[in-house]
Amino acid sequence: MRTIALLVAAAALLLAGCGTDPGTTAADPVGRDRPAPPSQVPEAPGEVATRGVVTVLQEARPEVCLGAVAESWPPQCSGPPLLDWHWDQRQAGLDRPGGTVSPGGADAYEQAGPVRWGQYVLTGTWDGTALTVLTAIPAALYDAPSAEPVDPPATSGTDSDGSPRLARIAREAGEELPGVLASYVAGDHVAVDVVYDDGSLQDWADTAYGEGVVVVTPALVDVAAD
Structure with a gap:
């Protein structure tokens, strides 16, 4: 009986040792020690511009749509408030069924009921919550610059589209x-x-997940000073 008791005790110690071995515990390294992310959208230190043509829409107040726009009539989208925006500085006045459009002018906006909208390239100042307009170039007059070649982000090459790790990130x-x-x-x-990044959002992503794993692209970009 004493021999059996000793064997049982030895087996219990062996099992306890296996349970506490850190080498046998599955750990997910993704984001274990991630720093706290920035709590709010940064403020721009100088003038900014939209990355390209954006939709300005007003139902209750003017907004600049920096994300997806539903192609309905009128379009549906939302975004940060747009300050110092005055539709009466745009050309308007040609009635047509379902709305109005400016009579042949490049600086056109459309209207359906109380909703007005148009497409522009904007410059202004960004305070972290709203864009104050300085200039507005109508889409019809905007000559988009040729896209410069962009180097792909440096990555480890170990992940691919559909990776559970990347999906979680x-x-x-x-x-x-x-x-x-x-x-x-x-x-x-x-x-x-x-919406906007002064570099702090990309820095956080690089620290949290490794350089090149996350690529942050802002819709509002800094305008280089002359």
């Missing part, structure tokens, strides 16, 4: 970063579109 970054417009897996990295 896209979800986390989309929930935690301020001012996110979209967050998705793009090839072997995560693309996060935001």
Whole structure:
């Protein structure tokens, strides 16, 4: 009996040792020690411009739509408030069924009921919550510059589109970063579109997930001083 008791005790000690061995515990390294993300969209130190043509829409107040726009009549979208925006500085006045459009002018806006909208390239100042307009170029007059070649982000090459790790990072970054417009897996990295980034959002992503894993792209970009 004593021999059996000793064997049982030895087996119990062996099982206890296995349970506490850190080498046998599954751990998920993604985001274990991530720093706290910035709590709000940064303020721009100088003038900013939209990355391209955007929709300005007003139902209750003027907004600049920096994300997706539903192609309905009138279109549906939302975005940060637009300050110092005056529709009477745009050309309007030609009635037509369902709305109005300016008579042949390049600086046109459309209207359906109480909703007005138009497409412009904007410059202004960004205080972290609203864009104060300085200039507005109508889409019809905007001559888009030729796109410069962009080097792909440096990545480890170990992930691919559909990776559970990247999908989880896209979800986390989309929930935690301020001012996110979209967050998705793009090839072997995560693309996060935001309203504005002074560099702090990208720095956080690099620290949290590794350089090149998350690429932050702002809709409002800094205008280089002359």
